[in-house]
Each structure stands twice: as C-alpha cells, then as structure tokens.
Amino acid sequence: LLKSGIFVLLLKNGRDVLCIVFFATGKRGCRSESATEIWFVFSRAPLLKTAFEYTEGTGVGRMLASSTRGPARTCRSEVDVKTYVHIRVRPYLVVNGRVQLGTICHELAHALGIYHTQSRYDRDSYVNVNYANIDSSQQYNFEKLTSATENHFGLGYDYGSVMHYSPYGFAINYNIPTMTARDTNYQNMMGQRETPLLYDVKQLNLMYNCASNSARCRSQPSCSNNGIVNSKTCTSCICPRAFTGTYCASLKGGTGSACNGQMISASSTSFVSLSASVGNGNDYRYYDTPYDCYWVIKAPTGRRIQFQIKSLNTNCMESCTWGGFEINYANLDLAGMFSTFTSSSNVVTIRGTSRYNNANMVFSYRVV
16 A cells, blocks of 8 residues: 555545545656655644544555546646545645645545635635636636535635635736735735635535534534534534634644743723744744744723734745734634734734744734
C-alpha cells in the first residue's frame, strides 16, 4: 500500500461509507511519502472529526484500477457523493513532505457534495467575477449556480471558507484580480487553505443531517457564541475560532511566546488602547499550524463596540498566509475582516496569526 503511494479513507456518518484515494503525482509517478503525509495532515483536522468518523484503509482493491482518472497536473475532485473518489494533489503543494490541510479538505468537500463558495447563487451580492481575466479552461470553477442546484442552507457568505478561491484564482494576468469583494475589507480574506472553518463544518452537518437528526441527538446543549452542536457527542459544542469549552463560553488559549490574548469586558465610552502581539520570534511554522492568539471584547447587552486600528505590523499578502489579525465584528461563525468599524452586536473577536517573526497591532475600542 505505501509503496504505491496510495491510501484509503473511510468516512462514516452513521449510514454512508465513502472510500477515498489520495495520491500525489510527480514526474516519476506516485510518491509514498507524500500520500502518507496527506493522511498525517488530514488526521489532525479536529473540526472534521466532529462531522465524520474516518479511518485509514488497509487495502486498495478495485479502487486502484481507476486511480488514473483526471489530469495528473491538476488538483481536483468531482462535486458529487460517490462510493469511490480519487483526489490528486499537485506536486508543488507537497513541500518538504507536507501538504496543506486546507487543500486536502477543499477537494474532500467537493467529493462530499460541496460547491465553491464563489459559485453560490447569491454570490453577486458579495463578489464581482472578472471572467475576462480567467483562464477559459477554468471558468467553470466560477460558474454561478441556481437555487435549484446549490443549497447553502441559509448560511451567510464566508469569504474565509476553505471552499472560496483566492482573488487571483486561475488568472491570466496575475496583476489583475479574477474576483473582487464587494466589501473591499474582505479582499484579502479570500483563498485561505489553512484549515476548514466552522462555516464549512456547519454546511456538511446540515447537508448530512448530523446534529439535527433526532434519532442521533435527542437532546442538544445550548451553544454560546454561534457554536454548533457536536454531533459525535450530542452533549458538547463545536466552537468558532476564538472560543473553546464545552459550550464555547471560554476564550481559546493562544500559542507562542508573544501571545497576550485576553477576554475584555468593555464599559467605557471613551477609547481604550491595547497592544496585541502574536508569534514566537524567528521560529518557523507550517501554513496549517501557525502561532495564534485570541482577543474577545464584549460590551453590555444592547450596546455595540467601535473599533479603530492605530498601527499594524504584519506582512501584506493574499489571504494573510504569513500572519495578520482577523477581526470579526458580526457573525462569529464567519471569517472576519481588517478595518475601522462599529460592530453589529456587543461582541468583537480578534484572531492574530504568525508563521515567522511576531505580528503586532495597536487598536482602540469603546462602547457606543
């Protein structure tokens, strides 16, 4: 099995079993260390563990016969729930034996029936697509679906979903975006492949009727901060990034020596200044395991928070791959933004990340 560079993944949601073959293809064929690493990376996806049970297979059997389907140069999976699915990973995504978790989960979600976020039938309210700058052979990836063919179960549009393309996806001229966010504050949020977000897990849970299935979860806990019921336990919650605990009521602890995250109870109508830091000096981290740190600002019920960024020391890159601060001022289960704003509720969350060096931000806030 390992000599072929192929392994099998079994996903069970109580009824269906899906067998998936992952393999990495290079100039000389399959690389066993790449396929093994894909399993290692995927098995560390905590959010997916709450939606499905999955185990490594012990044989490939007849699946090997169709393992050459699809062009070797691409990273692709068909959008459909099939008994056997084969997912190819492009060689350049395998760096030092590691593969991005988000890339694996993106293709797996297609196999489970999820479309690209930018293909939602309501996408025109959130992004503008520049077809003139998209490779003609890849324009199908931006096709707008209809309400008859796409169901996002009433979930908000998440620019940070692992299923959303980057602003320059399949561009002919990479100096010109193929997509622009209608709210420009979210332009750099598109295209992250660090990990699936809560939005992605919510969509899978709703599609497969996990926690809402009364036969599985007869009684359900009350989840705080937009958390959702963990369908594996039916007694705990799956939390947005900034929260943890059985019911998502506690601040998630950060990593790295620079983290100074905290839960803040705001009451002043005058601006209060705070310096936020994240990172661990010159220590390098892989894309899917950055140092992170969290801050939550909470005003009294019925009040809102006005937030200003005073200074920012981060690398400006597409989807903030090397570090940044994600500020969430509305739905806590969606990705946040970077700006000066007034929140739509009484809670603001901040997530800082850094893969190399420290990232710093000075901000001020007040209750309005």
